[in-house]
Amino acid sequence: MRTKQILCPTDFSETASHAISYAIEMANFYNVGICLLHVVDKPFGDKYTRVLAETPDELIERMEKEAAEKMKQFIATLDETLSFDTAICHGHPVEQILSTAEKVDAGMIVMASHGRKGLDHFLNSNTTEEVACKAHCPVLVVK
Template sequence: MRNQSILCPTDFSPTASHAITYAVEMAEFYHVKVQLLHVVNKPFGDKHTRVFAETPDELIERMEKQAAEQMQEYIETLDANLPIESMICHGEVVPTILASAKQMNAGMIVIASHGRTGLNHFLNTNTAEKIVNKAYCPVLVVK
């Protein structure tokens, strides 16, 4: 951890922004860089339901462009004295986060948990929980 980067996935939610502040603080303490990651998930609807006004490829391209703009705006608001890099990938969220952590040899993953409980937890996949269970490196979950 002391000489490896910190991976911080974000969905641009307020909870994820809170997790990024933890990642930046830890990175400044250890003098390592932060790698922000946003995963553009496969859009719903594609060839089976025909609900798109644009093709799935056009939609993914638009989603990636919007995510890049949001990422740049967010990085500009951070008051960090260290390198912050960003990466936008598309695919399934959990496998993409885990593959990115492994590829960059992350020393730690800092991820937000939306704190869902009960039926809401049952109906919505818990990305943070899956990352904790499958990651090879330490994971800090921020609520």
């Protein structure tokens, strides 16, 4: 962990920004870089509603461009002394986070938990919980 970069998945939410502040603090302490990752989940609306006026590939491309712009704006607000790598990919978030952690040989994953409870937790898959269980490196979960 002490010589490997930190992987920090983000969905650009306030909670994810909070997790990134922890990643920055740890990166400064260990003098390592950070890889910010955003996963564009596969679009599913067109399959069920037939309302979209664009193909799924066009939708994914548009979503990736929007994510790249958000990532660019977000990085502009961060500490300039740190080394940031960025990655935007599409697919199932858990699979992509774990795959990216292996690719970049992450020493740690720092990610947010949205803190769902009760029925909301039961009905929505918990990406953070699944990553923490399956990752081959330490995972810091930030609320």
